[in-house]
Amino acid sequence: MKPSSWFRALLHLSSITAVALAMTTAGQAQVVTHAMNQATVAVPVGERDTAISPEELVKLLQIPKGDQPIILNVGPRLLYAQAHIPGAEYIAPGSSSASNEMLKKRVQAVPHGRSIVLYCGCCPWSRCPNIHPAYGELRSMGFTKVKMLYIANNFGADWVDKGYPTAKGK
Amino acid sequence: MLKSYRAMGALTVILLSIGLVFGIYTVRHPRSRSQGGKLIGASEALPIAPEFSLTDLNGQPLKLSSFHGKVVLIDYWATWCAPCKIEIPRLIVLQNKYKTQGLQVIGLSMDDGPEPVRIFARELGINYPIALGNVKVAEAYGGVLGLPIAFLIDRRGRISRKLVGDAEMQSIEPDVQKLLRQP
Numbered sequence: 094m095k096p097s098s099w100f101r102a103l104l105h106l107s108s109i110t111a112v113a114l115a116m117t118t119a120g121q122a123q124v125v126t127h128a129m130n131q132a133t134v135a136v137p138v139g140e141r142d143t144a145i146s147p148e149e150l151v152k153l154l155q156i157p158k159g160d161q162p163i164i165l166n167v168g169p170r171l172l173y174a175q176a177h178i179p180g181a182e183y184i185a186p187g188s189s190s191a192s193n194e195m196l197k198k199r200v201q202a203v204p205h206g207r208s209i210v211l212y213c214g215c216c217p218w219s220r221c222p223n224i225h226p227a228y229g230e231l232r233s234m235g236f237t238k239v240k241m242l243y244i245a246n247n248f249g250a251d252w253v254d255k256g257y258p259t260a261k262g263k
Numbered sequence: 264m265l266k267s268y269r270a271m272g273a274l275t276v277i278l279l280s281i282g283l284v285f286g287i288y289t290v291r292h293p294r295s296r297s298q299g300g301k302l303i304g305a306s307e308a309l310p311i312a313p314e315f316s317l318t319d320l321n322g323q324p325l326k327l328s329s330f331h332g333k334v335v336l337i338d339y340w341a342t343w344c345a346p347c348k349i350e351i352p353r354l355i356v357l358q359n360k361y362k363t364q365g366l367q368v369i370g371l372s373m374d375d376g377p378e379p380v381r382i383f384a385r386e387l388g389i390n391y392p393i394a395l396g397n398v399k400v401a402e403a404y405g406g407v408l409g410l411p412i413a414f415l416i417d418r419r420g421r422i423s424r425k426l427v428g429d430a431e432m433q434s435i436e437p438d439v440q441k442l443l444r445q446p
Contacts, residue, residue: 169341171373174398175406188343215410217428220345247409250427 136243143228144243145210151257153210154179162240163203167192167227168213168248170263176253178212179260187213187223193230200231208238214248309421312337312414313403317371317394320381325369325394328420333367334442335416336435337404339396341373342383344410346429351387353432357439358391364443365418371396373410417442 136144153161164180166173167187177183184199185192200209209231213223224241231239244251253259312327312335319325327335338354340347351370358368368391372380377395384393401407404414405425413426415438424438 169343169373169410170375171396171398171401172408172410175401176408186343214408215341216344216346222343222345247427249406249408253406253408 140241140243143239143241145240146243147252147255147257150178150210150242154258162208162210162238163200164210164212165196165199165227166213167196167211167223168215172215172248174261174263176248176259176261178252179258181212181260183263184227186215187211187225187227187230192223192227196227196230197234200234200236203236205235206237208240209236210240210242212242212244212248214242214244214252217246218244309417309423312416312420312422313400315400315403317396317400319392319394320377320384321392323392325392327369327416330367330369331420332418333365334361334418334439336366336368336413336439337416338368338370338411338413339373339401339404339407340370340411342379343374347411350411350413350429351389353430353435355388355390356432357435361439361443366439366443367391370394371400373401373407415439415442417445 136146150164158180161180164178164182166177166181166183167185169186170183173181173183182199185195203209211224211227211231213221213227215221215223218224221244228239228241314327315325317325327337336354336357338347338350340351354368354370357366360366370384370389370391370393372393373396374380380393380395383389396407404412409427411426411429413430413435414422415424415426415435417423423442426435
């Protein structure tokens with residue numbers, strides 16, 4: 094083979110490599126875009142005063158424990174037992190009759206200015222029966238820094254599947 | 264000498280290119296992917312639905328393996344779950360419509376106790392067996408961290424589809440029909 098043929102072959106292979114690389118990069122870009130879309134789930138405009146996004150809460154979990162908010166789970170026990178946010182305390186489903194008493198008992202010694210984050214994650218945000226009743230209860234008790242964790246779909250999709258920290262157990 | 268260097272350089276580039284293309288192909292065309300320890304991907308690698316042995320609300324044993332040979336739809340739900348309340352009437356219709364062809368719906372409630380489940384089942388006229396789910400069974404199915412979640416299982420006991428959220432009838436029914444036609 095003449096040297097010029099080698100160069101042509103090299104050029105050809107370089108083209109294949111470049112195309113293959115471009116394909117791979119495009120694939121990765123799709124994944125990254127998808128991940129970014131997932132990672133930037135924004136709290137709806139009308140809920141920004143009352144809700145916190147998963148991303149914001151993950152950041153709060155990285156600050157010293159004493160400065161972190163109290164995190165209370167007001168969802169189903171069987172979901173909490175499978176996976177929950179580290180440090181989150183189980184109360185009861187916010188829609189249940191037991192919830193108010195359990196919630197009152199837990200926060201009776203908590204200063205009203207202390208940050209509290211409530212979460213459920215059983216169902217899509219707009220159809221969760223637990224989160225808003227629990228929020229209303231704490232607000233009516235005079236707590237001023239209460240936020241609801243904005244879970245758009247469910248805890249599995251919007252927290253666990255994103256690789257955010259989890260703990261398990263009752 | 265120069266030719267020899269060129270040849271070696273070319274050979275190196277060729278080998279690297281082949282390796283690169285092969286690597287890219289392998290990454291982009293995996294034979295299967297792992298999900299919760301089960302293989303999902305190629306149709307022959309559908310995961311086997313994990314067995315469970317529970318007691319239904321009437322005190323009768325409820326074992327998945329006792330429905331082998333049927334198309335099974337396992338629905339994880341709860342009485343307080345709004346989307347579940349929308350989906351369950353569709354499951355009742357499906358159970359009625361396809362029971363004789365071999366469909367069996369099973370409800371696994373994630374409620375804390377049986378009483379609200381009994382009341383709910385009576386009110387809605389649920390026509391399929393219901394048992395209380397538990398963490399062990401939920402985790403065997405990859406974790407139930409949102410409701411409703413349903414699993415459609417073929418006659419050979421393999422998970423054909425996972426449905427998250429209240430699936431529309433037009434989304435579930437064609438798959439049920441397809442699985443019922445399969446041996």
